Amino acid sequence: MVLEVLLRLAVAGAFIGHGAYGAILAKPAWFDYFGVLGIDQATVNAYGLMQIVGWMEIGLGLLALVLPIPALLLAMFVWKVLTELLRPFAGELMWEFVERGSNMVAPLALLLVVRYRAIPFSRGTRAQQVVAARH
Amino acid sequence: MLDNSRVLALRRDLGNSRVLTLTRDLGNLDNGRILRVACAAEFIGHGAFGIITKAAWVPYFAVVGIPPDLAWKLMPVIGTIDITLGLLVGFVRPARILLAYMAFWGLLTATIRPLAGEPIWEWVERVPNWAIPLAYLVVRGLPRTRADWLR
Numbered sequence: 001m002v003l004e005v006l007l008r009l010a011v012a013g014a015f016i017g018h019g020a021y022g023a024i025l026a027k028p029a030w031f032d033y034f035g036v037l038g039i040d041q042a043t044v045n046a047y048g049l050m051q052i053v054g055w056m057e058i059g060l061g062l063l064a065l066v067l068p069i070p071a072l073l074l075a076m077f078v079w080k081v082l083t084e085l086l087r088p089f090a091g092e093l094m095w096e097f098v099e100r101g102s103n104m105v106a107p108l109a110l111l112l113v114v115r116y117r118a119i120p121f122s123r124g125t126r127a128q129q130v131v132a133a134r135h
Numbered sequence: 136m137l138d139n140s141r142v143l144a145l146r147r148d149l150g151n152s153r154v155l156t157l158t159r160d161l162g163n164l165d166n167g168r169i170l171r172v173a174c175a176a177e178f179i180g181h182g183a184f185g186i187i188t189k190a191a192w193v194p195y196f197a198v199v200g201i202p203p204d205l206a207w208k209l210m211p212v213i214g215t216i217d218i219t220l221g222l223l224v225g226f227v228r229p230a231r232i233l234l235a236y237m238a239f240w241g242l243l244t245a246t247i248r249p250l251a252g253e254p255i256w257e258w259v260e261r262v263p264n265w266a267i268p269l270a271y272l273v274v275r276g277l278p279r280t281r282a283d284w285l286r
Contacts, residue, residue, distance in 0.1 A: 006270040013262025020256035095183040101176025102241075102263035105169050109270065112169075 004113050008065050010106035011073070014080065015061030018103075023054025032090035033083070064110065073111035080104045167229075170271035174237055175225025177264060178217045181244075185214020194251040195244070232284040234272040241265035 021027040030050055031041045044050055060076055063069070081104050087096040184192070188210045196206035217240075224233050241264035248257040278284050 003270055003273045006266045006273065010263040010266035010270065013259050013266070017256045017258070017260025017262070020254070020259065025254060025256065093183075093187070095180045095187075097180070098176050098183070099180025101173040101180065102267035103260070105173035106263045106267060109169055109173075109267070 004068075004110070004117075007106060007110040007113055008068060010102070011068070011076065011110050012061045012065035014103040014106055015057045015064065015076065017061075018083075019054040019057030019059075019061060021054065022050040023058055026050055029090075033086040036086050036089045064107070068110055068114050070111055070114055073107045073114065076107040077104070077111065080107060167271050167274035170267060170274060171225060171229055173263075173267050174229070174234065174271055175221045177241070177267070178221030178224070178237060180221075182214040182217030182219075182221060185210045185212075185217060187214075195247045198247050198250045228286075229271065229275065230285050231272055231275060231278050234268045234275065235284075237268035238265045238272065241268060 022030055031044060034041075034044045034049065039049065060072065064073065064076065084097050084100045084104055088094045188207060192210055193203050193206050196203070196209065201209065220233060220237060223230075224237065241261070245258050245261035245264050248261070249255050276283075278286075
């Protein structure tokens with residue numbers, strides 16, 4: 001229970017906080033990340049891509065906080081890894097990617113906790129789990 | 136229609152199937168391997184910036200009254216501590232006291248950002264920096280004796 005609350009907070013924080021840079025602060029560094037994907041600044045502004053991506057991240061973060069859906073958490077994990085990977089490609093140091101290990105792993109850890117909870121018949125007691133793990 | 140014993144047998148077979156065993160093992164965070172990797176990466180990555188030194192860090196030191204010239208000297212020290220911690224937790228032993236320190240340090244360094252005048256979102260985005268070490272501590276089991284802190 002405590003574990004799941006911590007992980008929900010972690011996922012929500014990572015996504016809401018990051019989304020706010022785009023949706024609310026419109027951080028100039030984001031133009032570089034779009035640039036890596038071949039999208040220039042004019043296109044980003046014309047279609048309001050920064051706001052779209054930012055609000056989408058905020059929405060996903062809020063959803064993970066109240067209702068963590070496994071399929072969505074898997075998508076969020078992939079999204080987080082790929083978007084953080086844009087940093088070194090945009091000329092930032094590799095450490096910017098490494099440093100965000102916790103942000104990237106949070107959706108995956110929450111996914112595992114949620115999935116684990118969803119298979120009650122294979123769960124059993126701790127002793128049964130140990131026995132089952134050996135087989 | 137399946138009677139109860141057949142349902143139970145089916146469930147047992149399903150439970151023993153390779154796919155479900157894999158799901159269960161992945162889902163079993165008892166060993167918390169991915170959280171361990173996350174903690175190590177977070178601190179090694181953060182520490183690297185301390186070694187490299189980063190101008191953006193100077194205002195954080197100012198919050199606690201440390202002047203810029205001393206801040207530049209302290210950065211590699213903090214970086215070395217962070218990297219040592221990351222390597223210890225990642226490759227040697229994820230001792231509970233190290234995880235507790237990571238959670239504390241993660242919270243402190245995240246909180247100092249808004250105090251230095253940065254947007255509150257910088258703090259929000261860094262919730263995992265303390266929540267993940269804390270989650271790993273919970274997975275490992277909270278210490279019952281003083282000796283547990285070192286295990």
